[in-house]
Amino acid sequence: RRAAEAGRDPAKILIFNLQTVILGETDALAKAKFEEYKSYVSYEGAMALISGWTGIDFSQFKPDQALENVPTNAIKSAVETFSSADPDTLWTPNALADWVGIGGFGPLFVGGPETVADLLEEWVEETGVDGFNLAYAVTHETFIDAVELLVPELQKRGVYKKEYTKGTLREKLFGEGPRLADGHPGAAWRNLGELNRGRQKERA
Known part of the structure; x- marks a missing residue:
């Protein structure tokens, strides 16, 4: 919830x-x-x-x-x-x-x-x-x-893997890509350079 x-x-x-x-x-x-x-x-x-x-x-x-x-x-x-x-x-x-x-x-x-x-x-x-x-x-x-x-x-019982799958830990856990999904809050911090430049412009 x-x-x-x-x-x-x-x-x-x-x-x-x-x-x-x-x-x-x-x-x-x-x-x-x-x-x-x-x-x-x-x-x-x-x-x-x-x-x-x-x-x-x-x-x-x-x-x-x-x-x-x-x-x-x-x-x-x-x-x-x-x-x-x-x-x-x-x-x-x-x-x-x-x-x-x-x-x-x-x-x-x-x-x-x-x-x-x-x-x-x-x-x-x-x-x-x-x-x-x-x-x-x-x-x-x-x-x-x-x-x-x-x-x-x-x-x-079929509740534990019998072999390793390829990919990153994120891919293994979520079955998606190796990076955070676009909707994840952390995705907003991918390009810190652009974020910092944007903040500097706002301060100027």
């Missing part, structure tokens, strides 16, 4: 969601891997990370202190953000550390190839998201698992 109000074609604006996936050959193996990853999460590191993101010094709170009871607007705003991800969670610094320790603020899927593929397709169907930007939990294991386990399952 907002895109249309701004004169843009909503179909020409693609949304890619941040997504972390923990994969295993089976759901049980994926969950075991997730638990192993969690054992390496640093509470202090997670608190430093989220303090940097929010501008709130979380070291001032006790690990099990309920953040919703802290009388500051900054905390209230942050808790509203956390609550939108999981409204049933009582948010404490410990809970935040568990959440951002793997995957950051993005959604986290844990499971075998079929389970994760089901979840990704469900997101596409329910939200209309155009794709996913996969974040890593462990370099390079996360991406190896995605290539070896998830991609074949998605290809089997």
Whole structure:
């Protein structure tokens, strides 16, 4: 709606969601891997990370202190953000550390190839998201698992390419030419030289 109000074609604006996936050959193996990853999460590191993101010094709170009871607007705003991800969670610094320790603020899927593929397709169907930007939990294991386990399952379902197509990224995403369409707001800035000369004449 907002895109249309701004004169843009909503179909020409693609949304890619941040997504972390923990994969295993089976759901049980994926969950075991997730638990192993969690054992390496640093509470202090997670608190430093989220303090940097929010501008709130979380070291001032006790690990099990309920953040919703802290009388500051900054905390209230942050808790509203956390609550939108999981409204049933009582948010404490410990809970935040568990959440951002793997995957950051993005959604986290844990499971075998079929389970994760089901979840990704469900997101596409329910939200209309155009794709996913996969974040890593462990370099390079996360991406190896995605290539070896998830991609074949998605290809089997016909929702992931089996070969690369020629052209620029813009052509691959939109199926059009390599440059911005004439109706795109950015197209007005193609010839900066002429724009600058026009502005100079106006000032004169």
